[in-house]
Each structure stands twice: as structure tokens, then as C-alpha cells.
Amino acid sequence: MKKPFLIIFFLLFAFRAVAPDQKALFITSPPPMEPFDRLIQAVIMVESKGDTMAFNINEQAAGLFQIRPIRVLDYNMRTGSLYTPGDMFDYEISKKIFLYYASQIGPYKFERIAKSWNGSGVKTLDYWNRVKKYL
Numbered sequence: 174m175k176k177p178f179l180i181i182f183f184l185l186f187a188f189r190a191v192a193p194d195q196k197a198l199f200i201t202s203p204p205p206m207e208p209f210d211r212l213i214q215a216v217i218m219v220e221s222k223g224d225t226m227a228f229n230i231n232e233q234a235a236g237l238f239q240i241r242p243i244r245v246l247d248y249n250m251r252t253g254s255l256y257t258p259g260d261m262f263d264y265e266i267s268k269k270i271f272l273y274y275a276s277q278i279g280p281y282k283f284e285r286i287a288k289s290w291n292g293s294g295v296k297t298l299d300y301w302n303r304v305k306k307y308l
Contacts, residue, residue, distance in 0.1 A: 208280035209272060215307035216271065216290060219300065226262060236261035238271050238290075248273060283308065 220239040221227035227239060234241045240261040248270050249256055261267045275286045284301050291300035 209275055211308055212275070212283050212286060212304075213268065213271065215304045216287065218307045219303045225264060233258065234261075235259070236267045237264060238267045240267055240270060244270070244274075 217223055217237045220234075221237045223237065225237055227237065228235050229239060232239070232241050235258055238261070240258075242258045245256050245258050245261065248254060252273065256266060256270070261270075271290070274290065278286045278289060283304075287301050287304040288297040291297045
């Protein structure tokens with residue numbers, strides 16, 4: 174009966190010697206939080222179901238965010254950019270355009286941003302309800 178006791182005592186002692194009781198505090202910085210990330214993903218799911226090549230022929234809306242030519246024109250006039258409707262298939266460009274309009278409203282006003290992105294009128298409430306499902 175002494176052998177198991179000695180083995181357990183030895184193991185406890187050995188681990189104590191290798192990993193002494195230390196009290197240490199490690200502080201790391203978290204990854205940056207983007208206030209629009211959840212909203213971006215929700216809008217993408219409602220607009221295109223995540224299809225980067227989505228195209229609505231009736232509205233000529235392109236890409237993940239389904240950006241129409243009139244919005245591209247408006248963005249270009251406001252910012253001096255020279256994007257084309259074809260550029261809306263590029264995620265980074267279309268995200269930049271979405272964030273431009275979203276940031277005009279504010280980072281945590283998701284309902285107002287979503288409704289504004291959709292346009293105006295009675296259908297914006299339905300659009301917001303669909304976006305909320307993905308938030």
C-alpha cells in the first residue's frame with residue numbers, strides 16, 4: 174500500500190517543482206470591434222443570401238449588398254470616386270459604400286440604417302423585420 178502513496182506523492186511533488194504556484198495576470202487587447210459587422214452580415218443575407226455574384230436584372234442591383242446604379246452615382250458624386258455598377262461585385266468596394274451610408278446615420282442605429290438602405294415607404298418595415306432575423 175505504500176507504493177501507490179509514494180507514487181502519488183512523487184507526482185504531486187514533481188508537478189509542484191515544474192509548475193510552481195504562480196499568480197500572474199496577462200492582459201491582452203481584444204480584436205477591434207467593428208460596430209457594423211453584425212448589421213453587414215444581416216443585410217448581406219437579406220439582399221443576396223451571401224452570393225457575391227447576385228444580380229437583380231429588374232433593378233440592375235449587383236453584389237452582396239445589391240447596390241443599384243443610382244446609389245453608385247450618388248456615392249461617386251458625394252465622395253469623388255469613380256466606381257461603376259460592375260465594381261459592386263467586389264466585396265470590399267460594396268462594403269465601403271454600405272459603410273459610407275451607414276456611418277451617416279450612426280453605428281448602433283441598426284433599424285434606421287437598414288430601413289434607409291432599403292429605400293423608403295411601407296416595405297421598409299418588412300425589410301427591417303427580415304434583417305432582424307439575422308442579427
